[in-house]
Amino acid sequence: MASRKDGGGGVGSVVDEAIGLLKRRIETGEFAPGHRLPPEATLAAELQLSRPSLREAVRALAMAGVLEVRRGDGTFVTDLRPDRLLNAIGSFLELAQDTGIGEMFECRKVLEPGATALAATRIDDRALAGLRERIERMRTLQDPEELVREDLAFHADIVAATGNLTLQSLVSSVSQLTARARIWRALVKSDVLSWTHQQHMDIYTALSAHDSLGAFTAATRHVSDVESWVRERLDAVREHEENRPVP
Structure with a gap:
């Protein structure tokens, strides 16, 4: 997993932040169900993230069933049930x-x-x-x-x-x-x-x-x-x- 190398946050904190940024865009409807995410380079630049950190965040959300990676076609937001995002991802800030x-x-x-x-x-x-x-x-x-x-x-x-x-x-x-x-x-x-x-x-x-x-x-x-x-x-x-x- 990618880790922060700029002296801040902690191990893996950049990836956690990337997950949070993507999660918020999905929750607000900016990335609606069925929406295809921008290309990796474009999205990484928008979110001010490294491409490896973004890649790990996408991978984690895909494992949770929030995103679907279609080989050769792009990455899409799945047809989420309201409770799926909360149950699969959980609220780590709440846990903290x-x-x-x-x-x-x-x-x-x-x-x-x-x-x-x-x-x-x-x-x-x-x-x-x-x-x-x-x-x-x-x-x-x-x-x-x-x-x-x-x-x-x-x-x-x-x-x-x-x-x-x-x-x-x-x-x-x-x-x-x-x-x-x-x-x-x-x-x-x-x-x-x-x-x-x-x-x-x-x-x-x-x-x-x-x-x-x-x-x-x-x-x-x-x-x-x-x-x-x-x-x-x-x-x-x-x-x-x-x-x-x-x-």
């Missing part, structure tokens, strides 16, 4: 004001690694086979919401293998509260598929070996990496908003 998101990730770091370690001592072959199927299915997904939905199910299946219903309820509640941040991450991080696959495989390998310490370590690394990425983005968005000129 949610001070509870950090606490939710802390809860994940406390609960999920321990639950995964416990599962390593109890999981059976049938549950392991189901996890492997989910991992392979996730490799084929492109839609961020579907990917996160399958990711939530993967971790839920692991906790279910503990046989502890109370633990399942606790982990499920916390995981659902961080889902919005995880969808945004899946939407804008270009290597999220390979990253997710490898870390899930690390967890699966430890579970298959009934290695509690390995499972705990792999789950901790997985949750911590997602948390670090989200915190960096939130900080970049807050800084951008604080430094935005007042009209």
Whole structure:
């Protein structure tokens, strides 16, 4: 993914800004459903963006179903339902004001690694086979919401293998509260598929070996990496908003 190289914003902040600029033009009707976007060079100049940053923004919006790239014909705004843009893109600025998101990730770091370690001592072959199927299915997904939905199910299946219903309820509640941040991450991080696959495989390998310490370590690394990425983005968005000129 392109990143800001002019000393401002933060990693990826230029791409986030590009997504916001395109999103506003769509929401205001300037780019109506069925509208073909101007050529890349023209639009980049209009928005005062680099072409790589614009390209990443278009890619993210295409993944969300907001734009459709027709090879050889151009990029078009899809026939949006009013709720699709909000649900697929989410409001990252709104998320940035949610001070509870950090606490939710802390809860994940406390609960999920321990639950995964416990599962390593109890999981059976049938549950392991189901996890492997989910991992392979996730490799084929492109839609961020579907990917996160399958990711939530993967971790839920692991906790279910503990046989502890109370633990399942606790982990499920916390995981659902961080889902919005995880969808945004899946939407804008270009290597999220390979990253997710490898870390899930690390967890699966430890579970298959009934290695509690390995499972705990792999789950901790997985949750911590997602948390670090989200915190960096939130900080970049807050800084951008604080430094935005007042009209």
